[in-house]
Amino acid sequence: MSGAVSSNGPDDGGLLQLAQAGDHAAWSALCRRHAAQLSAYLGTRLRRPAVVDQLVGETLVAAWMHLAECPDGLTFPSFLRRAGATAAMKWAKENPQEPIDGPFPPDRLGDCAVEAGEGVSRLHTALATLGEPHRMVLELHWRGGLTGESLASALRLPLVAAESLLAEAEAEVLSRLGG
Structure with missing residues (x-):
């Protein structure tokens, strides 16, 4: 998660540069690499798996739209967490009647x-x-x-x-x- 070189291909920095240049395969690789951690991060704040899944998707779309704002691969995980926190706060504001906790489906x-x-x-x-x-x-x-x-x-x-x-x-x- 820290941008270190993995056995699965380029490090986060290399993938980020490619994604910022419009490489969708690189963006997909970054998403696959970080989606579980993002889901876990959001799950600690909002314990409703279906909503967390929805927010992960929304976060990845929002992050793609603002990818130019991420300076390097080392900061990509925190960039993604910030985008996720923003999506979660937006969801909570738009759904004030919804509980943030629910049983596992x-x-x-x-x-x-x-x-x-x-x-x-x-x-x-x-x-x-x-x-x-x-x-x-x-x-x-x-x-x-x-x-x-x-x-x-x-x-x-x-x-x-x-x-x-x-x-x-x-x-x-x-x-x-x-x-």
Whole structure:
């Protein structure tokens, strides 16, 4: 997430330059690389998966329209998070009657929806009782797939502090699920 060279092709900086020049394939690669992290980021603020999915799409469109404002690949993740936060605030303003929290949709659970639904309901309840930092680190790690330096970068914490926060959050949610 930090613009480092990956085994999947050019780094964020190279893809950003190509995308800013109008290369749609480069933009698609950036979107694929960062969509899960954006979804996790938005999910920590708005715990309604269908709305988060909609906002990810709107954010990517808005980011494409303002791509020239992103100075380099290192700042692309924060550029995308700012665009996502703007989309989320706009949604909240346009939908003041809508709750920001909702149960996980059963249709996303597949064939074992009944048994999984009960577990997901318990997990959702446990996550809802966590503080914002713990919810955010779990969302970024579990849903966004961030680990190590990329998790620390997204949280704007040193690596040791990010790993400690993740361990605390996982221990907290496990203790709440156990009791």
